[in-house]
Amino acid sequence: MKTKYLLPILFISVMASEIMSRPLAVENFKYKKDLKITGTLSPQGVVKLTLDEEVYKHSFYGDLRVTHNGEIVPYHIQNAEEISKNIEKVKPELLFSKKNELEIYVLELPKLPEGMNYTKLSVTNSYDYETSVTLKLGDNPDNFSESKSVFLYKYGNQALNEIDLGGTKHRFVRLEAEPGSDLKFPSAFRAKQNKNLYWEKSHTVSNPELAENLCKFSFPNESQSAFQILKLEFEEGNWERQVTVRGKIDKKEWDTVFEGTISHNKADGIYAEIPLSKTISREFEIQIYDGENQTLHLTNVITVQPLEEIYFFANPDGTKDGYALYYGNPYQWLPSFDPYTYPTGDEIxxxxxxxxTLLSEVENPDFSFSLLYPPMSGYLATGFFYLGVATLLFLLFSILKTKRSVLTESESK
Structure with a gap:
């Protein structure tokens, strides 16, 4: 291969490897909050950081990044827990199990006292294992309306053996695990709702858009209040409907964050609660499918954001200075950390x-999107694509023009 072709190829290869190995650029984040750590911090000690409402307002949830002197710090995020006498331990009843190509377990949890929610489900196994589990929750065994995937393992003394139920009132649990998992479910935990562990915001209900078999309610959410749960109040006490909730995840794109059948009985309380598959902080809409039934009259909508905590290991030196939380980048991908690089449940x-604690929010003085990261990298790639197409068209036109000239000359002779 000629040297003039080899050098550009080597240059492109080097650039590509640098891009793939480049650490996250903090200048891509619009906001920053420095961290203040209390007490004596031991090397590799566990640190707990509670997020505030200001973070949810200006972040896009997947863009939260903890740094120490500019280096990325892996973390684990979970709903805040109230450590008090209000937590109760109960025993689930195994209604059904099947262990073929897919292991299936259906559990029934005891009835909830007023003001309590289910928070966790414990899992055990007699030997070391790892498995992926699909969790489904519902009001009855015929209708599971909430679903998520979890990863469980036991490696000697290290284990992740609890499933976060997210403060649900659903009493029926269906779990689908990988073959050979052989799981047991000795206990579940429930706790009283604590107003200090979540934020609530009421939204004005405007007239719905009516269609042939559904009605759609739109909510602008001007304050950009983040939420993971919807509480709906209707004039009607008893009902069952197919419900879809969609949230805006950027200026144009919408995402379905809930789709399923919701049942409500006035004996269960005023509100019907809908858990969402992801945190929403922008405009949202609720679609209620009536079918042949009378249209329901929605009177109140409350968004709920559970208080969340971030856990991470301190640096090897045990120094307390230099920690910061960056956020405010709608193009940032969700974090993906090695599970051994952040505290597990047992270590917490x-x-x-x-x-x-989070100090005052400041706009990042170094904020400017890099050419190597979205959205600039997307614009750059698009530009190179169209430049390449234009170059190919130009070369093709030049070749055709040359051939035509040759044909014209040969005909004239």
Missing amino acids: KNNDAKTA
């Missing part, structure tokens, strides 16, 4: 976590 419970 068995260690005296030091508390980190």
Whole structure:
């Protein structure tokens, strides 16, 4: 191969490898909050950081990044827990199990006392294992309306053996696990609702858009309040409907964050609760399919955001300075950290976590999108694509023009 072709190829290969290995650029994030850690911080000690409402308002949830002196710090995020006497341990009843090509378990949890929710389900196994589990929750065994995937494991003394139920009122649990998992479910936990563990915001209900078999309610959410749960109040007490909830995830794109059948009985309380598959902080809409039934009259909508905590290991030196939380990048992908690089459930419970607090929010003075990251990288790739197409068309036109000239000359001779 000629040297003039080899050098550009080597240059492109080097650039590509640098792009793939380049760490996250903090200048891509519009907002920043420094962290203040209380107490003496030991090397590799566990640190707990509670998020505030300001973070949810200006972040896009998947763009949360903890740094120490500019280096990315892996973390685990979970709903805040109230450690008090209000937590109760109960025993689930196994209604059904099947262990063929897919292991299926259906559990029934005891009836909930007023003001309590189910928070966690414990899982055990007599030997080391790892498995992916699909969790489904519902009001009865015929109708599961909530679903998510979880990863469980036991490696010697290290284990992830609890499933977060997200503060649900659903009493029926269906779990689909990989073959050979052989799971047991010795206990579930429920706790009283604590107003200090979540934020609520009421939204004005405007007239719906009516279609042949559904009605659609739109909510602008001007304050950009983040939420993971919807509470709906209707004039009607008893009903069952197919419901779809869609949220805006950027200026143009919508995403379906819930789709399923919701049942409500006035004996269960005023509100019907809908857990969403992801956190929404923008405009949203609720579609209620009536079918042949009378249209329901929605009177109140409340969005609920559980208080969340981030857990991470301190740096090897145990220094408390230099920690910061960056956010405010709608193009940032969800974090993906090696599970051994952040505290597990057992490590969180068995260690005296030091508390980190968020200081005042500031706009990142270094904010400017890099050419190597979205959206600039997308614009750059699009530009090169069209430039390449234009170059090919130009070369094709030049070749055709040359051939035509040759044909014209040969005909004239």
